[in-house]
């Protein structure tokens with residue numbers, strides 16, 4: 324029997340939107356800038372599955388001058404092969420030096436405690452009677468509010484305060500400031516401020532947009548579910564096609580794959596026609612929940628990290644240029660196909 328050969332490249336989709344920088348992202352970022360004078364530490368979240376793609380240069384440019392801790396969230400969703408994970412994490416930590424880096428899973432108290440210990444040490448070094456104020460920032464749906472809730476739970480044993488959700492944009496305004504470490508006779512304790520997710524102004528290539536959408540940073544209405552599922556199939560095949568063996572045989576054909584999933588899971592329309600869209604959304608959701616393999620989407624090597632730094636340099640400051648380019652692209656796309664907008 325011929326062995327299965329996965330695709331080694333995903334087709335370039337020039338018509339894919341490359342921007343998702345919304346009004347409340349801009350407003351949120353502006354507000355964060357005005358709050359910066361009150362902040363001692365910025366906790367910047369990035370997604371463990373896309374360490375490169377979830378970097379938003381806007382934070383570095385706009386929140387400069389404050390110490391930063393980078394936390395890679397959703398560690399549990401990107402790890403299955405422990406040995407590889409550790410080596411990847413070491414490479415990431417070296418890349419960021421001297422900025423400190425931690426990895427978190429909001430349900431793992433050990434990893435949450437590491438963030439708390441960092442915050443405690445940082446506050447202690449400041450040695451202020453009025454305590455310490457920190458701000459948590461990151462791309463939409465990256466897990467900021469979940470981490471804030473977990474820090475509060477582990478730190479001061481109080482329940483959830485910030486709303487969380489599986490779609491981006493649950494937090495739309497700078498709002499909840501919560502105590503995460505109790506004070507004592509020397510200090511008032513540590514407070515953390517939640518902020519809305521801010522998307523990168525312009526995504527450098529279509530594949531990065533697919534990665535961000537797959538990880539949930541973009542609303543599911545922006546990219547066709549079958550396109551996203553095709554990208555997921557491409558990534559699953561590179562990782563190990565056996566992870567979907569309950570639903571389909573190894574394939575590079577998204578229609579064949581979704582038809583098989585629809586039949587296997589009973590997602591059929593009238594007359595037994597496979598509901599490919601519902602099947603696509605279901606597969607994407609399963610992957611997002613870690614039920615369809617846990618693996619990262621960004622290749623992490625010293626070279627890929629350096630390449631990414633070069634590619635995204637200056638992207639934050641070229642916001643207007645990025646917006647114009649995106650508008651042009653949309654205009655061209657709607658001329659070609661009215662349904663693609």
Ligand SMILES: Nc1nc2c(ncn2[C@@H]2O[C@H](COP(=O)(O)OP(=O)(O)OP(=O)(O)O)[C@@H](O)[C@H]2O)c(=O)[nH]1
Nearest residue numbers: 428429464465466467468469487488492493494520
């Ligand atoms: N498996 C896993 N899921 C997580 C983790 N952190 C957050 N999530 C999930 O990711 C989704 C988004 O989490 P939120 O905390 O609402 O993300 P946010 O960054 O505050 O989102 P915005 O409101 O868009 O700014 C939710 O479904 C969370 O349950 C994590 O460490 N592991």
